Amino acid sequence: MKDIGHIEIQRVCLGYKSGLDTKTVIQDLSLTLDAGSFTSFIGASGCGKSTLLNAIGGHYKPLSGSIILDGVEITTPGADLGIVFQQHTLFPWKTVKENVRFGPMRRGAGRAAADKLADEYIDLVGLSGYESYYPKMLSGGMQHRAEIARALANKPAVLLMDEPFGALDAQMRASLQDSLSSIWENTHVTIVFVTHDVNEAIRLSQRVVIISRRSGSISAIIETNRDHDEPIEQYMQSRRTQELKKRCLEMLPA
Amino acid sequence: MIASDRKQDRKTRERDKYAKKKSSLANKYGLDYMIRFLFIGRRSVRAFIIPLLSIVLGLLVWQWLTQTHADVILDFSNIPSPLHVYKSFLNVVVTKAYWKDIYWSLYRIALAFTIGSIVGVSIGVALGYSTVLRLIVAPYIEIMRPIPAIAWVPMAILLWPTTEQSIVFITFLGAVFPIVLNTWDGVKRVPVELVKAARSLGANRISVLFHVVVPYAIPNITVGMALGMGAAWFALLAGEMISGRYGIGYFTWESYQLIQYGNIIVGMLTIGILSSITSGAIYLLKRKIVPWSE
Numbered sequence: 001m002k003d004i005g006h007i008e009i010q011r012v013c014l015g016y017k018s019g020l021d022t023k024t025v026i027q028d029l030s031l032t033l034d035a036g037s038f039t040s041f042i043g044a045s046g047c048g049k050s051t052l053l054n055a056i057g058g059h060y061k062p063l064s065g066s067i068i069l070d071g072v073e074i075t076t077p078g079a080d081l082g083i084v085f086q087q088h089t090l091f092p093w094k095t096v097k098e099n100v101r102f103g104p105m106r107r108g109a110g111r112a113a114a115d116k117l118a119d120e121y122i123d124l125v126g127l128s129g130y131e132s133y134y135p136k137m138l139s140g141g142m143q144h145r146a147e148i149a150r151a152l153a154n155k156p157a158v159l160l161m162d163e164p165f166g167a168l169d170a171q172m173r174a175s176l177q178d179s180l181s182s183i184w185e186n187t188h189v190t191i192v193f194v195t196h197d198v199n200e201a202i203r204l205s206q207r208v209v210i211i212s213r214r215s216g217s218i219s220a221i222i223e224t225n226r227d228h229d230e231p232i233e234q235y236m237q238s239r240r241t242q243e244l245k246k247r248c249l250e251m252l253p254a
Numbered sequence: 255m256i257a258s259d260r261k262q263d264r265k266t267r268e269r270d271k272y273a274k275k276k277s278s279l280a281n282k283y284g285l286d287y288m289i290r291f292l293f294i295g296r297r298s299v300r301a302f303i304i305p306l307l308s309i310v311l312g313l314l315v316w317q318w319l320t321q322t323h324a325d326v327i328l329d330f331s332n333i334p335s336p337l338h339v340y341k342s343f344l345n346v347v348v349t350k351a352y353w354k355d356i357y358w359s360l361y362r363i364a365l366a367f368t369i370g371s372i373v374g375v376s377i378g379v380a381l382g383y384s385t386v387l388r389l390i391v392a393p394y395i396e397i398m399r400p401i402p403a404i405a406w407v408p409m410a411i412l413l414w415p416t417t418e419q420s421i422v423f424i425t426f427l428g429a430v431f432p433i434v435l436n437t438w439d440g441v442k443r444v445p446v447e448l449v450k451a452a453r454s455l456g457a458n459r460i461s462v463l464f465h466v467v468v469p470y471a472i473p474n475i476t477v478g479m480a481l482g483m484g485a486a487w488f489a490l491l492a493g494e495m496i497s498g499r500y501g502i503g504y505f506t507w508e509s510y511q512l513i514q515y516g517n518i519i520v521g522m523l524t525i526g527i528l529s530s531i532t533s534g535a536i537y538l539l540k541r542k543i544v545p546w547s548e
Contacts, residue, residue: 059450079456089451093469093546102465103455134546154455 004070005157005190007033007056012065014051022063025051027216029065031209035157036188040201043211044252049194050162052211056192057083057160069157079107082151082189086163088143090135096122096146097131103154121149124186125179141172145179152183158190165200177204178232198248203236208244210251220251334516342516351505356524358500359490363532366422367486370429374482375475377430378437382444383467395434403428403489407496421493421501428489429482436478440471476540483536487529502528 009031015024025048033039041049054060056067058077067074074081090099100122101114109117122131125145135143144164151159165173181204184191195201201208202224212219222244226235235241313336318324320335334342346352380387381395403424410420444467452466494503506521 057450057454059453077450077453079454081454083451083454085447085451087445087447089445089447091448091452091466091469093472093544102452102457106456106458106461136546150455 003035006035006070007158007190007192008068009033009052009056010066010068012052012055012067013063014048014055014060015063017063024063025216026055026211029211029217031218033190033192035070035190037207038184038191038193038205039207039209040193040195040205041209041211042195042198042201042248042252044213045196047211047213048216049211053083053160053162053192053194056158057081059083079103079154080157082154082156082159084144084147084151084159084161084164086166088135088140088147090143090146090150092135095132095134096127096138096149099135099146100150100153103150107154117153118149121153122146124152124183125149139172141168141176144168144176148180148183152187152189156189158192161191161193163194163196166195173200180204181232198245198252199236202241202244202248203232208248210248220247222248222251332515334519338516339519342514343520346517346520355500355502355505356528359494359502359528360532362422362425362490362501363483363486366425366490367429367483367532370426370482370486371433371479373426374430374433374478375437378434378475378478379441379463379468379471381434381438382441382471383463395431399431399435403485404492407493410493411497417497417499421490421498424493425486425490429486432481432485433475433478436474436481437471440474441467443474444470472544473540476536476544480533480536480540483532484529487525487532491525 012029014026015022043049058074097118100118104114104117125148127145165176208222210220317335319330320333323331406424406427410423414420448466449462452462491503494501495507498504502524509517
């Protein structure tokens with residue numbers, strides 16, 4: 001088990017200031033994410049789950065409280081905190097390979113070393129052969145794969161994913177979910193995954209954190225305790241999983 | 255083969271012969287063929303022939319107007335005929351002065367446009383990227399932008415020690431504003447997600463500027479450069495006509511003063527060709543540096 005990527009969220013309030021008014025979205029939320037864990041945030045739209053993810057990524061400063069990564073408070077975005085956004089954010093003027101090696105090169109890796117890393121991660125997400133394609137020439141699912149490779153090539157402590165598969169068709173989504181599962185099993189990077197799809201949350205993660213829109217805080221934490229030797233379809237159809245799903249759905253509207 | 259078949263065979267052969275005869279008749283008179291060729295013929299052939307005919311017709315009308323000294327609203331009595339222009343061209347194209355004029359105009363355009371692009375892109379990026387700089391510089395841009403470059407001629411002559419410098423300055427002014435405004439617009443449009451993604455990949459503010467903001471704005475910048483090139487020619491010709499000693503604008507204006515009317519049109523057409531070539535160069539440059547946007 002890796003010992004980096006431990007996140008401590010301590011009594012965090014998040015919101016937007018507009019003039020003198022402050023609109024609070026997340027209220028007094030505390031949570032510990034263990035190194036190497038896979039956690040999903042689900043909740044109704046507007047509950048602040050995306051805002052929370054962006055705050056962990058260093059893109060929002062909490063109004064109060066702090067978010068601590070391996071003992072150091074997060075204040076700015078950085079290479080440690082990889083993010084995959086819902087929108088496509090590959091640089092359109094760079095090829096797949098140039099996109100993936102962007103992070104390593106910013107951190108001072110030489111061209112050759114960065115290329116080697118890029119090849120490794122492009123292979124990991126199953127995009128070998130598409131290195132010299134521009135993002136526009138790829139399908140939506142392939143672009144997501146490239147984005148995951150780009151985030152992972154930085155060897156981040158944490159991989160934050162903000163509804164990354166939201167806009168894909170069911171088949172593409174299932175294939176990416178499987179890829180993500182195996183990537184997590186291989187790298188054991190700490191993953192925080194935001195979604196509004198209960199199935200997706202249960203299928204992928206160890207823990208499902210349900211965030212309530214009304215209170216702006218956690219309304220339940222559900223452990224899935226998935227046995228990873230069990231085939232995924234069997235797991236998804238088991239009575240226990242159905243039970244978990246039901247519990248999640250009951251908690252959701254709150 | 256039985257008899258009836260043979261008869262049938264002869265019948266078709268006769269019909270073929272008749273058809274052949276008829277089509278050769280049509281070919282002979284050509285009318286049917288022409289109509290087909292022009293209106294239902296292959297598109298690519300039509301697309302070439304009709305514009306050509308249109309130009310030939312236009313030249314004929316021009317020749318006719320000048321030969322009859324037509325004077326209906328427009329006065330054609332002093333206008334050189336197409337043949338006259340062609341002769342003027344043959345006379346002028348062998349002179350050193352003509353090529354020297356072309357050289358000077360291109361030199362001024364190249365110099366002014368290069369400086370204009372560097373200054374324009376820098377100002378445009380600064381305006382889009384820094385709020386403080388925008389507040390300081392934008393008012394000047396807004397005041398000077400609506401003033402056409404030609405209106406700067408007297409000021410330019412006063413400002414710069416030599417005429418040459420003032421012409422380049424006016425040309426620069428023509429080029430710089432479209433480039434500034436389009437660059438600024440491009441930088442403003444950079445999606446916040448792209449900047450966030452770059453920051454999360456470990457890029458600092460300077461890296462974001464050169465790896466995200468400027469590349470994102472390049473298509474807009476090339477649009478600004480294409481517009482700037484047109485405006486630069488406009489300003490250059492005004493400058494050359496008013497205060498030049500060489501240059502294709504000066505050539506055209508001088509032809510008028512020396513009553514070499516054929517050369518006026520040679521000058522105009524030369525300007526058109528040069529301006530097309532420089533705009534085409536920008537288009538090619540764009541194709542080369544932004545292959546990802548195609």
